Amino acid sequence: MTATKSTLIIVERGYRGAVETQFADVLYFIRAIHRQCGGADVAVRGMAASYAVSCDFRPAVVIAGRTLDTLTDPRRLICDLVADGVTIWVEETDLTALGPSARARLLPGARCLPAGGLVARWPAYERVWFM
């Protein structure tokens, strides 16, 4: 298997603080890393796999009269990463855990792997990070 990207970044932990984080989500920084290093791919698993599943919900909260509608939007960030040329990997088992409809709602550009398919690709990357 030939290497196409230098770095595989695995995101497992999802929903880390929409109010305090807002735009500065881990995916935002991964996008910057991809631009700096010339090639990163992202795998989302566990609860973070839901970042690659589309939905209509645009979360906002009202705090002291302010409508805070700049909460973290991971799906938009996933789309931005795809537009930048990042491959988004998701394993089938993670989609199954999100319910029967999740597979059909996978965002464009996200690629589904069978169980164990991600680790089979580790040797193709120079480095593997959990972020």
Added chain:
Amino acid sequence: MTATVPHSDVLLKVLGAPHRTELITSLFRLTEALLERDATVQIWACGDATGLTRASLGMAKPADVTDRARTFPSTAALARDLIRKNDGRLRWYVCRFCARDRGHAEQIDEVKTRPAARFWEHVTAADQMIVMGVC
């Protein structure tokens, strides 16, 4: 772009928060072990880990009211000591964005803040790197 980051044997990128797990203990243990082996080490702190070396921590923890005669070093003091005692073999960097985002913009003198956009220069300046913890 001219490289401005000195070469190091290892880059430790640390992201996790203090006071949650033993991640920071492991960071100090690993750094010490690497330095004992005469390795050159960079630490790049992101996220809540930028608080380890913030100036407002001071050099000592708050007093133990049951034993006021004793002082206990803060993580900033421990970092400072490691940096000072290792003849330039340990360089500690803090992500400027994360530090500001968490109110840690003021750092101890021994630490350098760096723009997030320059992070990859640090990666390419190291022979080996490991990412410890998540934000």
Added chain:
Amino acid sequence: MDYLLIESGGPAEGPGAVRFIADATALAGQGASVALVLIQNGVAGAVAGTMTGLEDFVGRGGQLWIDEFSVRQRALDRGDLISGARVTGMGDLADALLTPGVRAVWH
């Protein structure tokens, strides 16, 4: 050594730790030389019978290292830990990290 994998969360981390150990096992099964280090709460997984995936890992030729400091800090008894593991110190981890060509992954 091809991979130095470090598991810091252990059973308390739930599925994430199980999965990381499965990754280590898969890499060993692919023929890679893999050292899996249990550190911090990860050492709790080394109590015999707790994380059976570790036995698979060792069975596939993986090297299982258990951080002594973490074991002692948690009052675990070495006699209660999975067999086939090597009890190590941070110096061993540092040596591995300084070995050229090793890919280090912390979970």
